[in-house]
Amino acid sequence: MSKTPITSMTEEQLAAFVKENGWPAFRARQIFSWLHAKGANSFDQMTDLPKTMIAQLEETCVIERLTVERVQKSKDGTEKYLLGLADGNCIETVLMRYEYGNTVCVSSQVGCRMGCRFCASTQGGRVRNLTAGEIADEVYTAARETGERVSHIVLMGIGEPLDNFDNVMDFLSIISSDKGVNIGMRNISLSTCGLVPMIGKLAERHLGLTLSVSLHAPVNEMRSSMMPVNDAYPLEKLIPACRAYQKETGRRISFEYSMVRGVNDSPQTAAKLASLIRGMGAHVNLIPINPVDGSPYSATDAANVRRFQKQLQDLGVNATVRRRLGTDISAACGQLRREAQKGGGA
């Protein structure tokens, strides 16, 4: 019989589990705190639990922890970790230092099945979903490696978070708990390539996080050429879903727009983008594409990115250029994992 991944249980699930075992309710709070605040990696460290309970937990449950396989440190303070999972797979986690605090960019799946043409994470397809406990341990590992507090999380690493909906929801519950590391939803962003039905499901949760939508193009033909997901959920479905999300949650969406030379960076395209999203109060994050092996795309140069930004602003759309961190350590999604797979590094 396979063991129960206890680190993936939300407070409610853990409470139910403790009850099923006939233990008093306060044991759930103790275990949760050992796992998510005190970083226990074995049950015998839980010194305030009775010996019999520890023995039973050891027999039936597993604590999911990641191993640090490789660390890369950028000159700008960004740190990137290649992390090993218990089944031998690996993922990437990035810690970025901003003035407002440390942000950890977490992976949500091993690989990805969305197929975006510019993205390294999707090149080998999706291997499996990460569990809630594994995603949480990405945050704990980054905090432990730096010895610093993590204040913000972005779900922008390997994988499509809304393609692993239930585990990601459990992760959000665990990570925002005041019995754990207590990172508030206001400090969490979730990025999606645009899985329309899941955007609706997310809206119903009223979580108060920031939703980022990877838009990258304002016309279907262009978007489909970059992102196959657009064939299933084209702009005439995606944009109304974004508007509905804003209406339902009262939270503004931000759009990611990766700029590819000669593909989505012309003045005509800027005008189309502005008319597509004008009036939503949405924010556009412009980022020159980070060229990856096996992708035909190259980045728009800085002057043209600024021109595109100014044009959007003149047309009444709020746009910023994302500062690029960690370019010297190939910190864009999935690149380190691909390198390690090819080089047999981990």
Ligand code: SAH
């Ligand atoms: N699957 C989610 C989150 C992971 S990717 C999503 O698609 O939103 C996080 C962001 O990085 C997305 O906007 C994605 O489109 C973008 N991205 C991926 N590879 C990139 C690259 N090589 N250069 C620039 N942006 C990239």
